[in-house]
Amino acid sequence: MGSAYKPFSEAELERGRAMFLRIFGPDYGAELCEQLEQNDFNRQLMTRIAPEVWDQEVVDLKTMILCAIGIVTAARHDVGYFVRAGIHHGITREEMEAVIMLAGLEAGFPSAGEARRRLDEAYAAHQTMLDRLQPDS
Known part of the structure; x- marks a missing residue:
């Protein structure tokens, strides 16, 4: 059975990494970025959903x-x-x-x-x- 999510581009993965590093810093952020490798659910949250909220400038x-x-x-x-x-x-x-x-x-x-x-x-x-x-x- 395949993933329920469309494939993740390198640009999306980089956007998620950049967001976590910006919010949590280079050390703890890097640890949290390891979760991107765990599963598509985490990638969906960390690259598509969370950046839409955390990257707002309001x-x-x-x-x-x-x-x-x-x-x-x-x-x-x-x-x-x-x-x-x-x-x-x-x-x-x-x-x-x-x-x-x-x-x-x-x-x-x-x-x-x-x-x-x-x-x-x-x-x-x-x-x-x-x-x-x-x-x-």
Whole structure:
């Protein structure tokens, strides 16, 4: 049985890679780009759907990342991806916590508590990645 998706061009794959590198930075973005090789479903999301939203120039990238943190907090999903994007773009921990608090107020505090815990995990994971990428002194 073949794929339900039309074939992916190299230009589409490059667009998806460029988007992830822009949002998540060269290190974490490169790790996420590996998902392009997993299956056509990921390629569909990462090369055709996500760039249509994330490449809009109506709202700046910092605002979009903060909105994404609020949305995934409210939905009780893992905020780690977007916390790490925020770190890359210089969004402060305090700004991210404020958005998590707002989402908790409006969507329920269990979701904010979970997101706050994952904020710590994402910071730790990001530091672990940076430490791993540092050349030995």
